[in-house]
Amino acid sequence: MPKKTYRAAINEAMAGEMRRDSSVIVMGEDVSGGTGSPGEDDAWGGPLGVTKGLHTEFGPTRVLDTPISEGGFMGAAAGAAITGLRPIVDLMFVDFLGVCLDGIFNQAAKFRYMFGGKAETPLVVRTMYGAGLRAASQHSQTLYSIFTHVPGVKVVVPSNPYDAKGLMIQAIRDNDPVVFFEHKAMYDDEGEVPDEAYTIPFGEANVLSEGEDVTIVAIGKMVHLASAAADNLAKDGISCTVIDPRTLSPLDEETILEEVEATGRLVVVDESHPRCSVAADISSIVGEKAFKSLKAGVQKVTAPHCPVPFASELEDLYMPTVEDVEAAVRRTMA
């Protein structure tokens, strides 16, 4: 199977769906880049190159550079989605949801329910999240919990190139609004990705390894920390199950509960802040539905309850580490 980057996998998914379905459009700031100036069109293809080539292939009526008007274009995408198009909107950094919540929360998320099931809102919001690039407080947040809280929105957090392609195709074909989280530090990660189209259903967790002692649920980029921790712990005779939920809404509760019932211990690894987080949510679900099988208190590994700092040393301290995951697993075994 050919190896491709996370970036290429997402790009390929969008290009393939745009070829298959002429109602799929892409809009956002600099998704092409170069519009209106004498130099090259498709100069950027998105700030980190994820939409590169789409403008060249599909032209300016299907790949629209927007003004810096997130509130406007998010609302416009919601309007386009209930009237026949399937927009893929690039909300460059998830931090910018602060200026465009309404189009997603009060409009797209509610249409179907409010309108008695008569509306379909096939909208994909692609957005970058995560710390590690020294991009400081307003360009580094991990905000999927905010979307997960809202009924009507689906939330997807792929941890590898294979999943990214299959989940993106599913997101584009899905008839509900989907927020698709891409970790900005993972775009160059490589993995095996088939050339042909395939979908990964939402709400099906991926169990990366099965163990006896502790279940680790990890989200997005944190899946790699969890796997590394599990490998290290195996050398000490501690065997871990590692679960990547892949989608946070819908969440594959069944798989998580089954695995926790088998091991009796749970560690949740989440790059976002600890309060009102997906880690807190999963801990609560397990506490409520698998309490009797727990042999130890649930442990969370998260970023601290502070904004993402700029200074390299501080950001490194902010990010959860493999050692943090190992320590949390050991706490459940103590």
Next chain:
Amino acid sequence: MQLNRTELLHAYRTMAACRHFEESVYVNFSDGKIPGFVHLSAGQEATAAGVYMALEERDWIATTHRAHGQCIARGMDLQETMDEIYGAATGVCGGKGGSMHIADLDKGMLGANGIIGATGPLAVGAGLSARAKGEGGIAVAFFGDGGSNAGMIFEAYNMANIWNLPVVFICEDNGYAEATSSSYSVAGTQVARAKGFGMPGVEVDGFDFFAVLDAAKEVVERARRGDGPSLMHIKTARFYGHFVGDAQTYRAEGEVEKLRAEKDCLKLFREKVVGAALLSDEELDTIFEEERQRIENTTLASQAAPRATKADLMTDVYSSY
């Protein structure tokens, strides 16, 4: 307007410091010595020098992600400014903000901002404070041609006008919102937009320090008199990309070289003042070299400055009493 020798020398020194600062950041970012993302203002020095010369200490400013030059023009401590960009513990924000969030409230500098268009409402709020304090201060919102299309800017125009606040809106239009040309992204004109909200707007040649200063004095005085907000649309250009590392293939071939040759605000300033025999080439050369040396020393000190430690991570999330 007539400036005395001291003022002219100060203006040139400010622009020279801004230029050398950005050239230093460019080199050292490219060498991997500065983390994150930096947005350079080289080419736009006349805006910083001209507008800030028209402001007073009691005024407030909310500005954009492209703010290094404005920090210098505001008289922020040069070492603390550079230290912040390096993420040192001695930075003006303790290394927690960096280039995109650098601020100095003691100087009325409400910060560079990572959110496009956010400066408009912030300045409206500062305008409310200024009016409540009754000390004659005003508030300035900078935003780019990109920011001019953000809804928050239009909402700020409206509020500032219905409340007749002492606010000056400055659209610092360098021609590109990231990689997208303002000739494509902006409908109508900035001045006509301002007029739609009932406030005066003026288009200004941002390569000409004197034009910027004259226009700034007028809108600042109008706000200070209590006559309400205005818009300055400064047309300028950047010598670098949106961020350092931007390949800028969206620009025309030779565009930056032509700008550097024909539209360099430092050169145009020099031609004017030397041509009018107000200052000599030698004086200007000396200042340019002094500022180069000052920035070089500052840079070296920033590279050796102490770094933040674990104890700093959780401080200042909330107020402490």
